[in-house]
Amino acid sequence: MRTSEYQTGNIMKEFFKSYAAFTRTERYGLVVLCALVVVLIGWRIAIPYVVKPSVSDAEEQRLVTAWEAYKRSQSPTIRAVKRPAEDADSTITTTDTIASNK
DSSP states (O other): OHHHHHHHHHHHHHHHHHHHOOOHHHHHHHHHHHHHHHHHHHHHHHHHHHOOOOOOHHHHHHHHHHHHHHHHHHSOOOEEEEOOGGGTTOEEEESSSEEEEO
8 A cells, every 4th residue: 555655646746747847948938028027127117217208397387277277177166056036045055966055
């Protein structure tokens, strides 16, 4: 019984070894992929130092103004609307819903 256990263990060991081992071509492919990943990460880190955006002060001010206008257009508007003469004491504040202020 000892011999069969040894043979089974040996077969299992060889089975896992065959799946864990890489051929020469696979190792070369793995090295190329790792090198490509390192180059891409290095490029991602280095690009802000290599390429500088050229934005003048006037252009930056125009972009800030456009951004502020966009934010205002996307936010809900709040405005007070007067009710007709019979309810002159109250106003309606409108946003996404209508609320009554008394």
